[in-house]
Amino acid sequence: MTLRSRRRSRTDLPAAAGQPDKKATAKYWAEALQSAFRKLGDFSDKVFESCMTEALAKEQSEAVTAAFDTMRQKSRRGMQQGLQKVSKSMLEFLDKVEATCTHLKHSVGLQKLRTAADRLSVLAAAKNLLNPGGQVDYDPMKSLKVGGVDVHLELNRFIGAWISDYKAKEFGEGLADFFDDFKEQEEVEDRSPSG
Secondary structure: OOHHHHOOOHHHOOOOOOOOOHHHOHHHHHHHHHHHHHHOOOOOOOOOHHHOOHHHHHHHHHHHHHHHHHHOOOOHHHHHHHHHHHHHHHHHHHHHHHHHOHHHHHOHHHHHHHHHHHHHHHHHHOOOOOOOOOOEEEEOOOEEEEOOEEOHHHHHHHHHHHHOOOOHHHHHHHHHHHHHOOOOHHHHHHHOOOO
16 A cells, blocks of 8 residues: 555545544534525524434535535536435435424525525536536636636535535635525526616
């Protein structure tokens, strides 16, 4: 086994002995979602730790880590699969959080994040015989376009916040910035200056 094959990514490293992974806690995810919602224009501050179990937070942390590890394979297929994983895990997570905290049903932040994750899921899954990568155009370390939208910088910040163990607030902002690129077209047109 060579040094290169033994090297592990930062996300593969175990938490310090006796220390739980702070990203696998309800507190971390509640703060991250709250930060994401605020970045998306929802200042209601209604996401609480009680909206999720510790098991759900751990499950979501593991799903995000797995998605990012798949994306970091630096292949178009790996990127497409990683995008599918992160969008589907976010949709499942939001559904479970909303089921516990039904007051979030009318949350603008939750609705925007869900819509964007759903759109990413569709775009990342789309493929055809002529273009097996479908809507994902990826040149490793250079560019990433999904559905024609350049998301390279936003995805790098999103992944960077996760693997660099940034605080939940910064991770939540990165999450919002990334998923906001997949907002519905009407939202984009509504914000455009009228001519």
